[in-house]
Amino acid sequence: xxxPPQPDGPPPHPHPRKPVLxxxxxxxxxxxHIYGPFDRFPLPRDRSFTPNExxxxxxxxxxxxxxxxxxxxxxxxxxxFDHRPLLDALARSAGRYRGVALLxxxxxxxxxxxxxxxxxxxxxxxxxxxxxxxxxxxAMRAIIAKVRPFGWHVAVHVAGDDxxxxxxxxxxxAAPVVxxxxxxxxxxxxxxxSAMRTLRALVDGGKVWVKLSGGDRLSAAGxxxxxxxxxxxxxxxxxxxxxxxxxxxxxxxxxxxxxxDGDLVDFIGDxxxxxxxxxxxxxxxxxxxxxxxxHRPSDA
Numbered sequence: 121x122x123x124p125p126q127p128d129g130p131p132p133h134p135h136p137r138k139p140v141l142x143x144x145x146x147x148x149x150x151x152x153h154i155y156g157p158f159d160r161f162p163l164p165r166d167r168s169f170t171p172n173e174x175x176x177x178x179x180x181x182x183x184x185x186x187x188x189x190x191x192x193x194x195x196x197x198x199x200x201f202d203h204r205p206l207l208d209a210l211a212r213s214a215g216r217y218r219g220v221a222l223l224x225x226x227x228x229x230x231x232x233x234x235x236x237x238x239x240x241x242x243x244x245x246x247x248x249x250x251x252x253x254x255x256x257x258x259a260m261r262a263i264i265a266k267v268r269p270f271g272w273h274v275a276v277h278v279a280g281d282d283x284x285x286x287x288x289x290x291x292x293x294a295a296p297v298v299x300x301x302x303x304x305x306x307x308x309x310x311x312x313x314s315a316m317r318t319l320r321a322l323v324d325g326g327k328v329w330v331k332l333s334g335g336d337r338l339s340a341a342g343x344x345x346x347x348x349x350x351x352x353x354x355x356x357x358x359x360x361x362x363x364x365x366x367x368x369x370x371x372x373x374x375x376x377x378x379x380x381d382g383d384l385v386d387f388i389g390d391x392x393x394x395x396x397x398x399x400x401x402x403x404x405x406x407x408x409x410x411x412x413x414x415h416r417p418s419d420a
Contacts, residue, residue, distance in 0.1 A: 125163060130378055131172040132370035137382035139186060141389040144399045148190040148406035151300060151333045151366025154179055154205050155198050161208075164200045171198040174370035176209040182369060186385050192410055194220040194244060194275070194300075198372060203235070210239040218410045220244050220275055225259045227266065236270045241410055242298070243267050244275040247282050257289060268295055273329075273409065279304035284318045296327055296409065298364065301334030302351060311354035323359045329409060330355055332401070333366035335387050336379040343383040344390070352391040356401070360392075363401045364409065 155163075156173040163170065176193075183191060195206050206219050219240040223232070243263060245255050264274055273296040278286060283303040290297055299322070305315035322328040332355060338348040356363050365388060367381050392398045407413050 125170045127172040128169045129172070129372060129374055130376075132174060132178075133378045133380050136182065136185065136380045139382045139385035141386050143187040143385065143388075144395070144403055146189050146407070147187060147402040148192065148364075148410070148412070149183060149186075149188045149367050149369070150192045150364040150406050150410070151194055151331050152179060152191055152369045153194055153196045153198070153372065154209055155196070155370070155372075156205065161199070161202070161205045163198065164202050167200050168197040169373060171196070171372045172370065176205070176212065179209075179369065182367075182381060186367075186381060190216050190218075190406065190412055192218045192220060192366070192406070195222045196372070197222070197246065203240075206240070207235075207238050213239070215239075215412070218242075218412065223263050223267070225262045227263070229266065232267055232270060236272070240272075242273040242275050244277065244300075247276070247278045247286065264293060264295060271411075273298055275300055277301070280306060281315050283315050283322075287318050287322060290322060290328065291325065293327075296329065297322075298329040298331060298409070300331050301337065301368065302330060302332060302355060304334060304337060305351060307338050307340060307347065307351070311350045316351065316354070319355070320358055323355075323362050329362045329364060329405075330359075331364045331366050332356060332391065333364075333368045335391075336371070336384060337368075337374070342377075343380060345383070345387050346390070349387075349390050352387075356392045356397065360397050360400055361405065363392075364406055365401050 154176050155171040157175045158173050193206055210217050210219050220242040221235055221240050223243050245260055247254050274293050275298050277300040303319050332352050335345045335348040335352055339345040341347045367384055371378055
């Protein structure tokens, strides 16, 4: 038997606590990943990192524990362009999951159509070095043109001041755009730094949404992530109609102690204190943006 590869970091928290905050019915985890099971879906050789096994069954148990009803599973560089784990999860979900793909410029219309029918509704582009680095912009535009007839959104993953560097490119995207993890701005610059000002300006343009995920990655102090609250709360106040939230489970590419997902849920109460706004961010916005109420997989 082949020995499994050594993961690059620790596994997710094995026993997250029950959140104090009760999530509204129909809440959506708008950003999470799955890996494996590796006996069915081995990791590809061209992956950019090696994750721990974190299959859909574990994700489903976590969501049941936290009070989450729906989820958007984002294809990760850990599985590269092998979407079999994601497609398997979508087929099992009875409409509870939507997916976000990683695509090559060579992808065919038939492949995209099959992904669309399975429940995939977006394509992601990573600008981080450990996830493959900046994409070729011409290739990126070619992919966006191919998915546009299907009404997919475009997910953009940047960090530091990259949102400012790439803001003009983002403005030219002829599709709804979601910025992952609040654009991971420099914590030291606070909510009024250049990255945050650029992000708010993009949101004000009318087609950019933001995932208020990754507070644990921004924080220097650790749980309960109060040092990240000013950034997340400022976005939630600025445009509540364009905010989404996600766990980012199973928290890959982190070293040291893993975040407790119960803490991440309770962080919602810190950044969005009123119940109506929480329902908008957790239920109404994702239902509209990801098309949960209109998409019905053929086998659901």
